[in-house]
Amino acid sequence: MNAQPVETRELPRTSLKASPITLGTSYLGRGTVPGGPGEQAAVEFAEAMLSGPYALVDTSNEYAQGRSEAVLGIAASAGIGPGRAIVTKTDRDVATGVFDEDRVLWSFEESCTRLGVERIPLLHLHDPYSVSFEEATGPRGAVAGMLRLKDQGLVDAIGIAAGRVGLVAQYVGTGLFDALLTHNRYTIVDQSALPLIEEATSRGMAVFNAAPFGGNLLAKGAASGGSYNYTASPPALLEWVARAEDVAARHGVTLPAVALHYSLRSPMIHSTVVGVSKIERIAELERLRTTGIPDELWADLEALGPAPSPVTD
Numbered sequence: 001m002n003a004q005p006v007e008t009r010e011l012p013r014t015s016l017k018a019s020p021i022t023l024g025t026s027y028l029g030r031g032t033v034p035g036g037p038g039e040q041a042a043v044e045f046a047e048a049m050l051s052g053p054y055a056l057v058d059t060s061n062e063y064a065q066g067r068s069e070a071v072l073g074i075a076a077s078a079g080i081g082p083g084r085a086i087v088t089k090t091d092r093d094v095a096t097g098v099f100d101e102d103r104v105l106w107s108f109e110e111s112c113t114r115l116g117v118e119r120i121p122l123l124h125l126h127d128p129y130s131v132s133f134e135e136a137t138g139p140r141g142a143v144a145g146m147l148r149l150k151d152q153g154l155v156d157a158i159g160i161a162a163g164r165v166g167l168v169a170q171y172v173g174t175g176l177f178d179a180l181l182t183h184n185r186y187t188i189v190d191q192s193a194l195p196l197i198e199e200a201t202s203r204g205m206a207v208f209n210a211a212p213f214g215g216n217l218l219a220k221g222a223a224s225g226g227s228y229n230y231t232a233s234p235p236a237l238l239e240w241v242a243r244a245e246d247v248a249a250r251h252g253v254t255l256p257a258v259a260l261h262y263s264l265r266s267p268m269i270h271s272t273v274v275g276v277s278k279i280e281r282i283a284e285l286e287r288l289r290t291t292g293i294p295d296e297l298w299a300d301l302e303a304l305g306p307a308p309s310p311v312t313d
């Protein structure tokens with residue numbers, strides 16, 4: 001347990017500070033039920049996240065069907081330390097796909113109830129894929145709901161958190177959002193979010209880069225045959241990743257360390273969001289974060305040529 005989170009920096013346009021890493025909780029509480037046998041272990045894991053080396057924990061209304069927020073709420077009920085916060089996201093109605101102003105307000109209410117709070121310091125609009133950009137930004141659309149929460153002082157800052165670069169660029173282009181969370185698109189395999197990150201930076205937004213391991217493959221390595229961006233990896237990608245592992249090994253480091261530092265070294269990224277599924281991952285992650293990467297490695301990695309990224313949007 002750390003008394004203070006490590007290496008905090010201001011998150012522009014928000015009331016928050018972030019550590020270089022933010023812990024992602026899409027796995028947290030999955031399969032648990034209130035008061036059920038797995039809940040206590042999940043709460044202990046959440047307590048470790050909230051008292052560990054990093055200032056922020058990232059969740060969402062719909063992660064683990066609401067159990068991620070619920071477990072974090074139990075863990076935080078005795079209070080969390082100064083300089084620490086939970087960031088969450090509004091989600092569509094999963095049954096109907098409705099994602100309008102009313103749904104955003106209700107999603108916020110659900111999140112507050114589960115987290116045991118009355119206000120949220122940073123609330124993202126999450127994966128607005130079930131509605132068009134025009135619907136979301138039109139009268140009584142989801143964006144109106146986000147703005148209303150901010151106007152009422154119930155959230156300090158609003159973000160857009162999603163993958164598809166073209167769509168997210170439209171939301172960033174409105175100038176209404178304080179933060180960007182992109183994922184799987186600024187890694188050693190795929191850099192398609194770079195123009196988006198540059199645009200957000202030029203607008204003075206806070207920038208989170210999530211899934212530096214592509215959700216799996218870059219943490220587990222080519223031999224695992226792991227997925228990238230939550231889909232099966234084609235053979236050409238596994239071959240490229242095996243070559244990247246050789247580059248890492250030649251420089252005395254591991255593929256996950258290289259994958260993590262690719263994001264950490266960008267001056268435009270305020271915090272890198274990494275998913276963890278068990279307590280020991282937190283200490284492992286801190287060891288990866290403090291691993292020194294030789295400067296020459298990056299040129300050798302670039303010499304491999306671009307990876308055959310499976311991301312097509």
Ligand SMILES: NC(=O)c1ccc[n+]([C@@H]2O[C@H](COP(=O)([O-])OP(=O)(O)OC[C@H]3O[C@@H](n4cnc5c(N)ncnc54)[C@H](OP(=O)(O)O)[C@@H]3O)[C@@H](O)[C@H]2O)c1
Nearest residue numbers: 024025026161210211212213214215219274275277284285
């Ligand atoms: N639209 C959005 O807003 C959006 C989308 C994607 C992600 N996110 C956020 O970003 C977070 C991260 O994304 P992600 O979890 O999908 O992808 P990720 O961070 O690229 O990868 C997570 C995987 O890395 C492994 N891992 C983590 N630390 C490790 C370590 N020290 N050593 C070895 N393996 C390690 C974990 O393995 P184990 O399972 O074995 O622990 C986990 O399976 C999410 O939890 C979520 O909070 C947001």
